[in-house]
Amino acid sequence: MTAQTLLGRAARSTERRREAITGILFVLPTVVIFGIFKFLPILGAGAMSLTDYQLNGDYTFVGADNYSRILQDDAFWQSLKVTGLYVVIFVPLIVVVSLAGAVLLHQMQRYTGLFRSLLFVPYLCSFVLAGIVWTWIFATDGPLNAALGGLGFGSVPFISGSQLLVLGSLAMVSVWKGFGYSMLIFLAGLKALPAEVHEAARIDGAGAWRTFWHITLPLLRPITLFVLIIETIVGFQVFDTIYVMTGGGPNRASHSLIYFLYDEGFKFFDFGYAAAAGVVLFVIVLLLSLVQQRTVEGRSQS
């Protein structure tokens, strides 16, 4: 072995060490921030959910008590039912609306940018702003009821009536605010589809509707899955509009999971119990996205 290769090896190993040191120095701020404010709270959520942690910091280990209590808590099941109903209304609605918007935009040859921007604008506002505007729109003496009255209908209690009506109205607000985002994702998917497939279908004499149903939609399946998952997660996290528009009412008709968690934590200061609710939320969201992925993948393989 010559001195030169030995020298080369030594130089390489110093260089490698220097590279590792730079790497570590550059990730250090992120490691510290994530360690304290992400990983610690995640571990903390699991640990706290096994205690009766109180506002003053006192706690005792209670094992799985919080979880058995949550399973017997009518308020929890009510919030789960509210959230489930809301997701069942919200998700299909936003997927259909954003897909329809994307298909229309995709057909357009001019002014695409203008229309795309106009349809996207509500996404920029906060759910609080959306809630305030739609509270006004939905009010008993608001513009929507005035329009319905003009058509000869009676007044509709959009956010104070039956549970389905209230959740439907809340879902409407979220669809209005959020569809622009999913629409852009669908639009990108449509643009990425090979043009030949559609041409072949047209030559075979397939109409626009048949082409859409039998060719476009199956080809868009991966994108639809992506949108379904993100919107389901968004649906499960519904809180802001409820906080602004109904306060969980009327009579807990819109008391969602996050609202339950918020109330237990910051109204009753039952932190251990609220942490358990957080863990349950995590498990539900995780399971749902896994199930969704399985179902859609399974269908695309058959």
Next chain:
Amino acid sequence: MSVIATSSESASSTAGPGAGASSRSARPVSRERRQQRVLTAVLAVIALFTVAPLIAVVILALSPADAPTIPRSLPDSLTLDNLTEVFQVGSFPRWFLNSLIYSVVSVVIVLGTASMAAYALARKRFPGRNALLWAIVATLMVPVQATLIPTFILVSKMGGVNTVWGLILPTLANAQAVFLIRQFVRDLPDELFDAARIDGAGEWRTYVSVVLPLIRPVLATLAIFVFLWHWNDLLWPLVVGQTDEARTLTVGLATLNTETVSTSSIMAAALISFVPCLLMFVALQRHIVESITSSGVKG
């Protein structure tokens, strides 16, 4: 059927490109034009309904306080009184300032720390690199609400409740930012880094004058989204800022909405909260569209 159709079509096109093409394309073109006109009309109606609630906010915010709550026609006179009055009501300027600090400071620190980490994760070999990347990406699966309580307790133990820094700190751990920038840095050509090293640039210099300028598009995109997320956030600011002084604009708006405030004042406040987001969009909309569409295709 289809075979006949295609063969007859190809036959006619070989017969005479000039005459054949014009007679065949004349009708489809006008039909297409008609379709486009219908489409434009349909989209115009949809766009109008989509934007209408926001137009209503603007009109109500600019209407005199005693105007009817449903404007049946445009008000006779518009006034800026509501907007100026809102700024004199209670702690509104403070809320606005809190939101601004929360959003802007978070954007700057998130982009700084995340791009540094992304550079190291994409370009440097060090022990534990892959495990770290994996751990950061895995946190994306945990909804923020699931860790709301422990995060609140942590911040309260640090004395951060009712302070703006308490509001900011937990939001600096932004996994999306790290992941997105890393993808971008990974795809930069190796030659650039070799050239920088040959030129004698140190690590910090390479990061500042080679990496940062090249990843400007992804930084611009993230700047918009992080700003919007923070500016529009409700739950976290609601639990951390419990005093009037410590509220952000969204929390303040939600509070105003439950108090007996005139429609024109609440709409004026809402309008003011919306203006920064709109300005940001107008300035940087190309980046927004690009980033959403590319994330969709990748997803």
